[in-house]
Amino acid sequence: MTINKSQGQSVSHVGLDLRTAVFSHGQLYVALSRCTSPLCIKVLFAEGKEDMRTTNIVYQEILPQL
Template sequence: MSINKAQGQSVKQVGLNLQSSVFTHGQLYVALSRSTTKQGVKAIFPEGNNDCSTQNIVYPEVLLD
């Protein structure tokens, strides 16, 4: 299920593939907050990403002045 389709739903387990960055931290929040428990969240990070972080992707060209 995509992050957008998960919005407004609650599920027991959430698996996140973070090998490529999410569009915004808001999307990451929605994905993480769908799980009913923190034990129900599993994430895959790129190899060598020892700090378990992801980039916040921003496209300045789409932001209005």
């Protein structure tokens, strides 16, 4: 299931593949908050990545200029 399709749903297990940065603003929160228990969340990070972080991607060129 895609993150966008998961909005508004509750699921018993969540698995995230973060081997490449794929998230735009807010998507990580949506993906993680769908799960009914934090014990049922599995996240796959790139091999050798020890800091367990991902990049929040914001495309500045599509935001309105102030």
